[in-house]
Amino acid sequence: MRKESQSGDQWPLVLVPCPYQGHINPMLHLGKILHSKGFSITIAHTNFNSADPQSHPEFSFLPILDGLSDHEISTGIHIISTINVNCKLSFQQLLESHNNIFSCIIFDELMHFRQTVAANLKLPCVTLSTNNFATFLSRSALCQLIGEGQIPFQDSRSQEMVPKLEPLRFKDLPIPRSPDLNGFVQLMAEAYKIVNSLGVIWNTIDCLEQPYLMQIQQKFCWAPIFPIGPLHKIAPHTSGSLLKEDRSCIPWLDKKSRNSVVYVSFGSVASIGEKLKRWLGVGQQ
Structure with a gap:
């Protein structure tokens, strides 16, 4: 169905990001791109780690009841698994309360409750892999190795x-720090059921990963794949940071000579010990 707006008829889409920084940003970038092409964008978000609507006035925002209690906000795997259980019904009821006006749902791959909701509402579903x-x-190889002990x-x-x-070595595998490896395998098994999607948007570029794309198409995914990334390069500028920007290092940087400082980012959820910090310092010398 189409939804009337002040700017004319638009195809209304609802985007469902996974509530972590590295997943929220690509979804917002995708929303910006689609909005610039004339689509009406609604962000359906959990209460946990929700994006700031004031930073994105061109989007509509709808909260999904995630049912997370304080004691459940522990490890990432547990949080995501709980969200997938708790949000299935609340998200479906949310869409039904809006008279199913949306033309398509775009889910983060980790929000695997998408399959049930999309099927129940007979809505086309597209997956975003960030x-x-x-x-x-x-990760697929890691799950297999865990299963083999x-x-x-x-x-x-x-x-x-x-x-x-x-040339990937065992030490290069993205092994989660959580002791619940079985929970990780179960989460990945559900997340990677992407064959039921209308298509998969991938935040990468095929000219850099052509051999890997061919493997995925042959073994894992028969749905159309759209490697349109990097999304932040083609999206209008946006900020989806969950944290207030810390500018306290700027005065220190201003005192340094040009090209004398190396910036290393580990993402928003990584934690490292003192030993690894020292190793990194040696490696940068």
């Missing part, structure tokens, strides 16, 4: 190549 093809394949691995295997993913 990582690249190599990450998809390495090869993870955790002995230190003596750290330099061994991961089968069929050369």
Whole structure:
């Protein structure tokens, strides 16, 4: 269905990001791109880690009841699994309360309740994968190795190549720090059921990952794949930061000579110990 707006008829889309910084930003970038092409964009978000509507006046925002209590906000895997259980019914009721005006739902791949809701409402569903093809394949390999009992691995295997993913070594695998490896495998198994989607938008570019794209098309995904990234390069400028920008380092930087400082980012949820900090310092010298 179409929705009337002051700017004329638009195709109304609802976007459902996973509530973590590295997932929210690409979804907002995609929303900006689609909005610039004439689509009406609604962001359906959890109460946990919600984006700031005031920073995106061109979007509509709808909260989804996530049912998270303070004691449930622990590890990322547990939070995402709980959200997928709790949001399934509340999101469907939210769409029904808006008379199912939306033409299509675009979900983050980790919000796997998409499959049930889209099927119940008979709405087309598109998946957004915020990582690249190599990450998809390495996580798939990791899940298989966990299932085979090869993870955790002995230190003596750290330099061994991961089968069929050369030159990736065992120590390069994206092993979660959570002790609940089975929970990780279950989450990935649900998230990677992308064959039911109308298509998959991937935040990468095929000219850099053509061999990996071919592997995914042959083994994992028969839906159309759209590697249109990097999204932040083609989207109008936007800020989706969940944290207030810390500018306290600027006076220190101003005192340094040009090209004398190296900036290293580990993302918004990474944590490192003192030993690793020292290793990184040595590596930068």
